[in-house]
Amino acid sequence: MKISFFGAAKEVTGSKHLLEANGKKILLDCGMFQGNRKESKRKNEELLFNPAELDMIVLSHAHIDHTGLLPYMTKNGFKGQIICTYATKDLCQFMLQDSAYIQEREVEFMNRHKQELGSEPIEPLYSAEDATEALSMFHGVAYHERIQLFPGIWLTYFDAGHILGSAMIYLEIDDEEEGGKRKTLTFSGDIGRKGLPILRDPEYISETDFLIMETTYGNRFHKFVDDIDDKFEELVKETIAKGGKIIIPAFALERTQEVVYHLNSLRQQGRIPELPIYVDSPLAVNVTSVFKKHPECFDESTNKEFILNEKNPFGFGMLTYIKDVADSKALNDKKGPMIIISASGMMEHGRVLHHLRNNIEDERNLIMVVGYQAEHTLGRKILRGDPIVKIFGKEHRVRAKVAVLDAFSGHGDRSDLLDFVEHIKDPQKIFFVHGEESQGLTFLNILNEVGFDSDMMHTPNLGESFQL
Ligand SMILES: [Zn+2]
Ligand SMILES: [Zn+2]
CATH class of the missing domain: 3.60.15.10 (Ribonuclease Z/Hydroxyacylglutathione hydrolase-like)
Structure with a gap:
């Protein structure tokens, strides 16, 4: 063979x-x-x-x-x-x-x-x-x-x-x-x-x-998974104090659900205040619905939350899932602080590009990188600290803070x-x-x-x- x-x-x-x-x-x-x-x-x-x-x-x-x-x-x-x-x-x-x-x-x-x-x-x-x-x-x-x-x-x-x-x-x-x-x-x-x-x-x-x-x-070698919550808490609080928006480019599949899961656990523990969280990606909305169908893939603790305690780690009060384009656009006019989780994860296409274009030049904002950024992608350029990046063919100065939560891999x-x-x-x-x-x-x-x-x-x- x-x-x-x-x-x-x-x-x-x-x-x-x-x-x-x-x-x-x-x-x-x-x-x-x-x-x-x-x-x-x-x-x-x-x-x-x-x-x-x-x-x-x-x-x-x-x-x-x-x-x-x-x-x-x-x-x-x-x-x-x-x-x-x-x-x-x-x-x-x-x-x-x-x-x-x-x-x-x-x-x-x-x-x-x-x-x-x-x-x-x-x-x-x-x-x-x-x-x-x-x-x-x-x-x-x-x-x-x-x-x-x-x-x-x-x-x-x-x-x-x-x-x-x-x-x-x-x-x-x-x-x-x-x-x-x-x-x-x-x-x-x-x-x-x-x-x-x-x-x-x-x-x-x-x-x-x-x-x-x-x-x-x-x-x-990765950072410990436990470090995610500490750094997440610190970054969210810091951005809230500045009144900024947190843009989290995330793969619609898995990373979005993980980010939501961590945010949920942080707010349940009272470590971050209640603030509006938006998952702005029609694909992420659909994919999250598949998660709900397959508890056989979950580990014990998630299974327990989901099945026994009937708590949905992917849905809670301040979290809004957005499918509609008009609702997505309306986020531009809303004042921070808020968290926007949007695809694509490597910032190559999708709605996250609109959010980056609208928020990257404001130093109060935070771009939180939570996934792998392949060579030649916009995500890689932002991650390595390029001072100016092109979005939809137009140059933008990167003034927002860029942070990496690499324990997320x-x-x-x-x-x-x-x-x-x-x-x-x-x-x-x-x-x-x-x-x-x-x-x-x-x-x-x-x-x-x-x-x-x-x-x-x-x-x-x-x-x-x-x-x-
Ligand atoms: Zn894979
Ligand atoms: Zn792969």
Whole structure:
């Protein structure tokens, strides 16, 4: 059998790995490349495989860098099933439609510009109809349920503790090329952190011959999760004293719910005063409704709050969810202090751009960064302290305070990743993906230091294949 890496190779986005075994082609994840617009557009369009030849797609979780190209697959002739956990299936209903909407809107904007210049209009990567078709092929599977995908190929999902519905893909393959010899392959997807609120901790895999694992923070140690509340409290109070607004750009999926969860717990403990909190993102509103449907994914304490105490950690007095554009615009005229949580998380598109444009030049305000900011994104520029940034093509001076709550990461750090690998008995080969090159290479060296042979470890290049 053979594995080829068609995305998230020496970078974070575009997760796509093709397994060829027993005459079948199974794509693990179908993520979109994000970040630098021109380059990611080209990489998304120029696939290194033919979607019509795929027999099946198996997903790790609902983030767009793992699922965002599914509608592009159906547009280009993919006819097989798309396998994922039940919560991932429900989340993708909203995530993929939202992604199609973003594609269509962006092209609309560019075409208006092209028309002025008299050049040919371009087409979106895919449309809402392509997304609807992809969604009709989804098939949900429970955690720990062992299912047969094809003759001699079985799948079991384990909890990855990263976002709602996130899973590690564990495959057992009776390899026909070697007379039916049993081989096991694990794809970690994105590995979460232990002790995060809401979700259960990531599970360990005790044995696998081959491992494909993420290395987003292969060379970084996180702050303790407990620090979140202290710093959050301090920043909120400081901004309230100035009468400013707090803008929190957050991924609609998971990060928004985590931020809301922490704010709720701070106000319940009386550590922050009651102040208006707005979740301004139609996608976040929809995604929060999926959380309410899947308490089976929650950890014990969230489950207790939700089920036994009938308290909803995602809904309380001063919290308003905003779907309507008019209500979103009305926030501009409201005086602070207030908190606005809005997408997108890397400040590349969505309503958060309007809030940034309106608030970034006022020194009373705070921009609170709570998520990973990929290279070349507006978020990365603001985070690294650029004094002037462009929003909707216009330059703005950054006068608002910029603060980072980096303890929020949904990815395990170096010690979590090391702990994960050390629980596996005798792996034969390990592939490091989903991390900028320096992260993957440093993590490889660290494993080498603790006794893993460097010959068995690889940081594959885009398009590289390995016989397993
Ligand atoms: Zn993810
Ligand atoms: Zn990811």
